[in-house]
Amino acid sequence: MKIVILDAHAANPGDLSWDEFAKLGELEIFPRTSEAQTVERLRGATIALTNKAVINRRMMSALPDLRYVGITATGYNIVDVQAARERGITVCNVPEYSTRDVAQAVFALLLELASHTGHHAETVRSGKWNRSPDFCYWDYPLIGLDGLTLGIIGYGRIGRAVARIARAFGMNVLALRRPASSNVENDVQNVELDGLLRESDIVTLHCPLTPQTMGLVNAQFLAKMKPTAFLINTARGGLMDEAALADALNHDRIAGAGLDVLSVEPPPMNNPLLSAKNCVITPHIAWATKTARERLLKISAENIRAWLNGKPQNVVT
Numbered sequence: 001m002k003i004v005i006l007d008a009h010a011a012n013p014g015d016l017s018w019d020e021f022a023k024l025g026e027l028e029i030f031p032r033t034s035e036a037q038t039v040e041r042l043r044g045a046t047i048a049l050t051n052k053a054v055i056n057r058r059m060m061s062a063l064p065d066l067r068y069v070g071i072t073a074t075g076y077n078i079v080d081v082q083a084a085r086e087r088g089i090t091v092c093n094v095p096e097y098s099t100r101d102v103a104q105a106v107f108a109l110l111l112e113l114a115s116h117t118g119h120h121a122e123t124v125r126s127g128k129w130n131r132s133p134d135f136c137y138w139d140y141p142l143i144g145l146d147g148l149t150l151g152i153i154g155y156g157r158i159g160r161a162v163a164r165i166a167r168a169f170g171m172n173v174l175a176l177r178r179p180a181s182s183n184v185e186n187d188v189q190n191v192e193l194d195g196l197l198r199e200s201d202i203v204t205l206h207c208p209l210t211p212q213t214m215g216l217v218n219a220q221f222l223a224k225m226k227p228t229a230f231l232i233n234t235a236r237g238g239l240m241d242e243a244a245l246a247d248a249l250n251h252d253r254i255a256g257a258g259l260d261v262l263s264v265e266p267p268p269m270n271n272p273l274l275s276a277k278n279c280v281i282t283p284h285i286a287w288a289t290k291t292a293r294e295r296l297l298k299i300s301a302e303n304i305r306a307w308l309n310g311k312p313q314n315v316v317t
Contacts, residue, residue, distance in 0.1 A: 001024070001025035001026065001046045001047065002025060002026045002028065002044055002045040002046055002047070002065075003021060003024060003025040003026065003027050003028070003045065003046070003047040003048075003049070003304075004028045004029075004030070004041055004042050004045040004047070004048050004049070005018070005021070005027070005028070005029045005030060005049040005050075006030055006033040006038065006041065006042070006048060006049065006050045006051075006053040007030065007031070007032050007033055007050060007051045007052055007053045008029045008030060008031055009031040009032055010051045010052065010072075011051055011072045011293055011296055011297060012293065012297065015290060016290075016293060016294060016297055017297075018297075020297070020298070020301040021049075021297075021300075021301055021304070024047075024301070024304055024305065024308070025046070025047065028041075028045075032053075033053045035053075035054055038053060038054070038055065038059055039059050039062045039063065042055075042059070042063050042066060043062075043063065043065075044065055045063070045065060045066060046065055046066065046067050046068065047066075047067070047068045047069075047070065047304060048066060048068070048069050048070070049069075049070045049071075049072055049300065050069065050070075050071060050072065050078060050079070051071070051072045051073050052073070052078060053078065054078045054079075055069055055078065055079050055080070056079075056080045056083070057080045057083035060080065060083050060084060060087055060089065061083075061087075066087075066089055067088070067089055067090065068089065068090045068091075068092070068304065068307055069084060069089060069090070069091045069092075070091075070092050070093075070300050070303055070304060071091065071092065071093040071094070071316070072094065072296055072297070072300050073093065073094065073287075073296075074093055074094060074095050074096070074097075074098075075093075075208075075209075075236075076091065076093050076316045077209070079091055079316075081316055081317075090307055090312050090315060091315065091316045092303040092307065092312060092313070092314045092315055092316065093314055093316050094295075094296050094299045094300055094303070094314060095314055096157055097287075097292055097295040097296045097299055098286070098287040098288075098289070098292035098295070098296070099157045099158050099161050100161055101286065101287060101288075101289045101291070101292040102158050102161075102234050102286040102287060103158060103161035103162045103164075103165055104165075104286075104289075105234050105260055105282070105285070105286030106162050106165075106204055106232055106234055106258075106286075107162075107165055107169075108282075109232050109234070109258025109259070109260065109280055109282070110145070110202060110204075110230065110232055110258060111145075112258065112280050113143075113230050113255075113256045113257075113258050113278070113280060114142070114143040114144070114145060114230075115142055115143070116138075116139065116140045116142075119139065119140070120138065120139065123139065145166075145169040145170070145171055146169060146170035146171070147170060147171070147172070148171050148172070148201040148202065149171065149172040149173075149174060149199055149200050149201050149202070150162070150163075150166045150171045150172070150173050150174070150200060150201070150202045150204065151174040151175075151176070151191075151196040151197065151199065151200030151202065151203045151204070152173065152174065152175045152176065152188075152204055152206060153176045153193070153196065153203065153204070153205050153206065153207050153216075154176070154205060154206035154207030154208070154235065155175040155176065155188075155206070156206060158206045158234075159175065159204075159206040160185075162204060162206065163175070163185070163188055167187065172189075173187065173188045173189070174188070174189050174190075174191050174195070174196050174199060174200060175188050175189070175190055175191070175196075176190075176191065176192070176193055176196055176207075194224060197221065197224035197225050198224060198226075200225070200226070200229060201226065201228065201229055201230070202229060202230045202231075202232060203225060203229060203230070203231050203232070204231075204232040204233075204234075205217070205231075205232065205233045205234070205235045205239050206234075206235055207235060207239065208235075208236070209235070209236035209238045209239060213239055214238050214239070215238070215239070215240070215241045216239050216240075217231065217233075217239055217240040217241060217244070217245060218241040218244050219241070219244040219247070219248070222244060222245065222248040222253060222254055223248075223253065225253075225254050226254075227252060227253055227254060227255065228255050229254050229255060230254070230255055230256045230257065230258065231245070231254060231256075231257045231258070232257070232258045232259075233257070233258075233259045233260065233261055234259075234260040234261065234286040235261065236261055237259075237261040237262040237263040237264070237265065238263050240259075240263070242262065242263055242271060242272060242273050243272055245257060245273060245276070246272035246273050246275075246276040246279070247272075249273075249276040249277045249278060249279055250276055250277050252277075255278065256277075256278035256279065256280070257273075257276070257278070257279045257280070258279075258280045259273065259279065259280070259281045259282070260281075260282045260283075260284055260285065260286045261284055262281070262284075265283075265284055266283075299314070
């Protein structure tokens with residue numbers, strides 16, 4: 001049985017092992033695969049593993065041996081799930097491997113906006129402290145999180161993890177009201193979107209990218225936020241109208257943004273957020289701690305074993 005990993009580098013740039021997968025079949029590993037290369041590389045494969053490499057209906061029709069697609073991520077929009085279902089191809093993802101790591105990244109971005117730690121460290125290295133007439137200085141207002149209000153849009157696993165950390169900082173937590181099946185803790189206030197935007201000092205996005213949430217953060221959304229508020233996005237770049245967000249930042253309609261995702265990754269140099277005021281951007285790394293990637297590979301291998309044993313798990317529906 002042939003197993004092909006299409007884009008191994010993202011999940012494992014060399015600091016982890018693929019040995020568990022090699023035990024399951026004849027393993028072929030490619031660091032990266034372009035769309036033009038996918039069909040040829042998967043020819044004869046029973047199992048394909050992909051992180052961001054697209055596997056669409058056209059490709060599946062050219063791959064009669066393909067029976068299983070494992071997504072080494074949570075999001076599965078890169079695979080045509082309907083086409084896979086029609087062809088009897090099982091598609092599995094890894095729904096929870098980086099929850100706490102993404103929550104950690106939320107606060108890494110927020111703390112940089114609040115304390116400008118990276119900036120101040122650079123000024124020390126450049127000699128500014130050495131030249132200072134005082135024992136201390138700061139170039140930006142330093143903001144304490146205690147007593148501020150955090151609004152969470154998308155109160156799933158990651159949203160709940162973020163809320164737990166926020167409460168440890170002494171923050172008040174609001175969550176966007178969702179269907180009645182989604183309960184919130186007693187110390188988290190359930191609110192509508194307008195109320196959340198009006199009351200929150202920080203708005204953090206943890207909702208999926210769907211046709212309904214595409215461009216959720218638009219000019220109207222931003223106009224309802226406090227001018228002193230921060231926006232955090234570690235979810236999906238497509239949730240934001242990037243031009244509208246850059247405009248709001250540059251005209252001080254909101255105070256700052258911390259982003260780990262953009263609509264196009266890597267971004268073109270003309271993306272307006274790359275030069276926007278007080279906008280901290282990291283290269284889609286919230287998920288990528290070594291411990292999270294270890295869990296990702298472990299669960300991905302377990303998914304294959306479960307499928308081989310006739311009891312598939314984490315099947316995308």
